[in-house]
Amino acid sequence: MTADAFSLLFVTFLLLGVLARGGLMLRQIRHVRARRDEVPAAFAQDISLDSHRRAADYTCARMRLALADTVTGALLALVLTLGGGLQAIHDVWARLFDAGGIAHGTALLASLAVVGWVVELPFGLYRTFVVEKRFGFNRMTPALFVADTIKSTALAALIGLPLLGGVLWLMGAMGTLWWLWVWAVWMAFNLLVLLVWPTFIAPLFNTFTPLADEALKARVEALLARCGFQSKGLFVMDGSRRSAHGNAYFTGFGASKRIVFFDTLLAKLQPEEVEAVLAHELGHFRHHHIFKRLAVLAPAALALFALLGGLMQTDWFYAGLGVNSAGTAMALALFSLVLPAFSFPFVPLASHWSRTHEFEADRYAARQASAGHLVAALVKLYRDNAATLTPDPLYSSVFDSHPPAAVRILRLQAQGR
Secondary structure (H helix, E strand, O other): OOHHHHHHHHHHHHHHHHHHHHHHHHHHHHHHHHOOOOOOHHHOOOOOHHHHHHHHHHHHHHHHHHHHHHHHHHHHHHHHOOOOHHHHHHHHHHOOOOOOOHHHHHHHHHHHHHHHHHHHHHHHHHHHHHHHHHOOOEOOOHHHHHHHHHHHHHHHHHHHHHHHHHHHHHHHHOHHHHHHHHHHHHHHHHHHHHHHHHHHHHHHOOOEEEOOOHHHHHHHHHHHHHHOOOOOOEEEEOHHHOEOOOOEEEEOOHHHOEEEEEHHHHHHOOHHHHHHHHHHHHHHHHOOHHHHHHHHHHHHHHHHHHHHHHHOOOHHHHHOOOOOOOOHHHHHHHHHHHHHHHHHHHHHHHHHHHHHHHHHHHHHHHHHOOHHHHHHHHHHHHHHOOOOOOOOHHHHHHHOOOOOHHHHHHHHHHOOO
């Protein structure tokens, strides 16, 4: 392949991806707005017209912001590649470090991450302090936002910089099969994060207190016994510090597994509804969804690292993306920029797989708790979280990780009790 052909291929895929994403987002906006003034019959008794309109407006506001974010991301990719931005960053750091060395490569990749963060920052601020605030969800203060940013940056530097340096060393020292070693490190790192996140990292951002409601605790422990789930503890997280949205999840694996309830969730649901929501989350555990995803991601990552190993040996890969400085760090940076453009066709497959997992978890919850209580909990969560009840079917099939509300409720009602 020639450099010009690869440039054309990259721009074509990038443009088609933006057009596809943008077109689907506009479809979602039109579809939701057209149904704004009528609550679906299945929800008419539980969700008011005002709540339905609020959900429609919230969905459209988020879609408009996501559309702007998508276009900006594509423009940034062009500026950094064919526009010469990445080459310029490379040249700046080459004045301080030996080009091609680990220090230079780490600085290049860290700079790329900083540029992406700076470009994304206005969208994050607008999302939090305008959209979420307008619809009554935001509880984040500017001071807390700054504190979170400082902590996240410190963690990224403390963990990310040595990791980048280690990866670059492996890429340079392990010969043509470096990608096999880097893949092994990547897998080990992901498993390590799963192990240490609940105990060491999450508490830096939130306060976790043991579940104090004895009646709810007894109900939950009985559910855990039925499901054969061993947990290190039941905790309540102060999610209300940042948002009015509610959730529940389990995290970690092995001896570090713990169950976490958002305080906002406990404030909205009855004990039997909390039990049903937790039964759904335990369904993901019982069906081994996390490890199934890892089982797919692991060989996919191996294939991608192997692909990068081949691409970085070609001249057209660099020249076709607007750089004239070949090297391990540059190849890794370019690959991270162009991969999203070529991976869009896999998005609907991943979404479909995720929805399949949600249906499996729902069926498990209906057996271990109550389908009726899970329905009641979901309806409350749809209402309180302003989730649209009328998504565009095509948009939903491509992007949504959870089934549409009406489809999900109908299946649960068919499963009885």
